[in-house]
Amino acid sequence: MRPDQQFTIERDHPSIAGHFPGKPIVPGAVILDRAIALLMRNLPGKRVVILREVKFLSPVLPGDAVTIEFTEKMPDCVSFIGSVGHRQVFRARADLDVVS
Numbered sequence: 882m883r884p885d886q887q888f889t890i891e892r893d894h895p896s897i898a899g900h901f902p903g904k905p906i907v908p909g910a911v912i913l914d915r916a917i918a919l920l921m922r923n924l925p926g927k928r929v930v931i932l933r934e935v936k937f938l939s940p941v942l943p944g945d946a947v948t949i950e951f952t953e954k955m956p957d958c959v960s961f962i963g964s965v966g967h968r969q970v971f972r973a974r975a976d977l978d979v980v981s
Contacts, residue, residue, distance in 0.1 A: 886923075888915045892943040907941040912971060916949050916961055923951065924959070924977065931976040939970045 890897070890907045897905045917929055941947055945965045952960045957978065963971045 886919045887946050887948045888919065889946050890915070890941070890943055894943065897943050905943050907943060907945070909935075909937050909971070912937075912941055912947065912963065913973070915947070916963060916971075916973070917975070919949055920951055920959065920961065920975070926980055927977045928980050929975045930978045933974045933976065935971070935973040937971045939965070939968055941965060941970050 890911055892905075894907075894911065896908050896911050900906060900908050913932070913935065921928070941963075947970065948964050950962050950964070954960055954974075958974065958976055960974045961972070962969060
């Protein structure tokens with residue numbers, strides 16, 4: 882698995898308009914969706930079955946480059962941290978299962 886990867890949510894993403902007008906931030910669900918998509922590219926044949934200990938620590942603004950670092954704890958568990966620059970924006974842990 883690659884140790885880290887990045888994604889950016891563009892300013893014209895459909896979720897941005899209503900979240901929040903005049904002071905937009907990227908919704909947590911969008912951030913987790915992108916992070917999980919990166920995770921699944923690195924772990925073919927697996928899927929996330931439960932997200933545990935999701936904690937948002939700082940807002941992500943449209944256009945921010947979010948770097949994700951994944952750490953496999955066991956074959957069925959992975960932790961991941963999202964950062965913008967040196968600022969940690971979220972952390973989470975996911976239980977995995979084999980895709981059948």
